[in-house]
């Protein structure tokens with residue numbers, strides 16, 4: 001489906017009644033809780049959705065997702081009236097813990113591909129002849145449940161299990177019946193009036209649940225505030241500051257990143273605050289300037305994007321953005337990470353995906369363990385344990 005709005009109510013498929021009861025967008029966390037009510041109008045471009053909400057036509061909020069590799073007509077946005085993103089009572093039956101999926105098939109055919117790509121980029125990152133400085137390589141694993149999955153219930157479970165981050169659910173416009181869900185640790189951008197804030201994250205180590213919390217935090221601090229992780233983080237902060245500069249009169253950030261604990265992992269994060277030259281700047285223009293950032297792509301952007309799109313299976317909304325924009329030009333977008341794609345058309349298959357920034361000082365086995373720790377967020381949400389498959393040697 002390319003361009004142009006359509007009314008959600010005009011869709012006619014055999015399970016139309018059932019699907020219309022399912023929300024198309026939900027976001028819930030400590031600083032945003034957003035859902036949509038009323039008849040929804042759909043847009044496959046953020047800029048068209050933004051124009052419509054600013055004109056006040058049919059609603060006061062657009063919410064949806066921009067994919068990792070965002071060309072024209074590739075986004076999924078819905079215009080409606082602002083509601084809450086808190087899961088409905090009926091979706092809170094499947095509480096945290098235990099097995100959400102009682103029986104599940106597993107496939108990690110992409111692991112070998114991930115290993116090949118990391119092994120291919122490491123010499124490039126270390127060579128003075130190559131311009132490549134950082135690239136985020138990702139891998140997917142798929143689960144095939146034997147019982148039907150209700151995405152709204154799964155969302156309710158994610159919200160319950162990860163209250164400290166922003167849980168999300170977005171229906172894909174180009175593939176009705178497919179949803180992206182997850183628990184995002186990363187604020188891509190919030191705009192309130194003439195102030196823009198963000199906390200880009202890069203540099204990760206898995207938490208060690210066997211250590212007392214204080215000791216684990218000390219260990220994380222000692223490991224992450226070292227040359228390799230600081231370099232990986234600096235690439236991202238430099239990119240964001242450069243991208244924001246033309247839009248801002250002033251930019252503030254601390255000299256050093258902060259240590260942030262999120263489900264399963266520790267990250268380096270830098271809070272950035274900018275004062276906008278023009279508070280009416282289009283959200284779509286900010287997104288075009290800043291996405292895909294080196295949190296999900298790499299440095300240089302074009303070369304990394306090329307390597308990723310040629311060598312990985314299509315990322316879709318993984319590594320994209322989920323969020324909302326309103327009639328006043330305010331917005332909040334989170335990175336679509338620690339998530340999965342649920343495809344109700346393919347007997348309810350679930351594809352989890354996670355990646356990590358690879359730089360000259362990276363090691364394959366450590367990168368692999370980082371992606372495993374990131375995948376664990378959604379494995380826990382599903383209550384699944386993958387069977388051992390291809391693994392890199394240390």
Ligand SMILES: C=C(O[C@H]1C=CC=C(C(=O)O)[C@@H]1O)C(=O)O
Pocket residue numbers: 136138186201202203204267294295296337338353354355356357374
């Ligand atoms: C690409 C992912 O995480 C990004 C966000 C935080 C830290 C990252 C890192 O240390 O590599 C990644 O840039 C992912 O979760 O799949």
